[in-house]
Amino acid sequence: MVLIKWFGHAAFLIKLKSVNKSILIDPWITNPLSPIGVDRLEEPDYIIVTHDHGDHLGDAIEIMKKFKRTIFVSLYEIAEYVGEQIKDMNRVIGANIGGPVKLSKELDVIFTPAIHSSIRSSPAGVVVRSSESVIYHAGDTGVFYDMVLIRELYQPKIALLPIGGHFTMGVDEAVKAVELLRPSYVIPMHYNTFPVISADPEMFRERVSEKFPEIRVVILKPGEEVEIR
Numbered sequence: 001m002v003l004i005k006w007f008g009h010a011a012f013l014i015k016l017k018s019v020n021k022s023i024l025i026d027p028w029i030t031n032p033l034s035p036i037g038v039d040r041l042e043e044p045d046y047i048i049v050t051h052d053h054g055d056h057l058g059d060a061i062e063i064m065k066k067f068k069r070t071i072f073v074s075l076y077e078i079a080e081y082v083g084e085q086i087k088d089m090n091r092v093i094g095a096n097i098g099g100p101v102k103l104s105k106e107l108d109v110i111f112t113p114a115i116h117s118s119i120r121s122s123p124a125g126v127v128v129r130s131s132e133s134v135i136y137h138a139g140d141t142g143v144f145y146d147m148v149l150i151r152e153l154y155q156p157k158i159a160l161l162p163i164g165g166h167f168t169m170g171v172d173e174a175v176k177a178v179e180l181l182r183p184s185y186v187i188p189m190h191y192n193t194f195p196v197i198s199a200d201p202e203m204f205r206e207r208v209s210e211k212f213p214e215i216r217v218v219i220l221k222p223g224e225e226v227e228i229r
Contacts, residue, residue: 002133008033008222009193018132019106021045028058035223043067049074050139051118075121106131114141143173147180159183162190164197
């Protein structure tokens with residue numbers, strides 16, 4: 001069973017019950033929609049960052065300084081930067097877009113392409129793969145046809161997709177991403193944080209349901225969580 005909690009924007013806490021690991025992705029916990037601050041955050045085993053824009057690297061450095069056992073995982077140059085900031089290179093794992101990064105016996109991650117920009121290294125999405133589920137966090141991206149390869153290689157059960165437009169996919173593009181990925185569950189993200197990325201998640205759900213009734217769209221409010229078996 002997987003528990004997924006959304007803090008608003010692109011920040012998610014993923015708890016993998018069977019492997020007893022928790023992963024915080026793109027931890028901008030102090031975003032305008034978040035119901036909590038870093039002071040109320042529980043200690044994650046891993047932090048994963050898809051790219052180093054401020055709304056995705058977010059509060060990662062502060063969190064890493066607070067929790068001394070948390071491991072930071074990202075693209076190589078971003079990981080090096082964070083290691084320098086926390087003065088501990090042993091707690092960062094620098095990787096790149098390609099094949100599996102082994103985090104434990106039953107857990108690995110795969111960084112995938114994203115159509116976006118980044119200050120350090122390349123923008124990315126990430127596939128979190130464990131013995132119980134496969135979750136794809138798309139990061140900030142436009143839709144791209146190689147999402148078919150992500151489906152073929154990793155068969156994500158759960159997809160976390162941006163729908164806000166302007167900087168990422170909007171609703172129409174995200175519906176196309178669902179078609180390419182064919183997950184069982186989709187959780188929309190990266191919308192309504194600011195006026196420029198306003199979007200209606202109910203419209204997204206309606207359009208996905210019309211085209212792919214077998215796929216469930218789960219709309220979370222910031223601070224809400226869902227368990228998926």
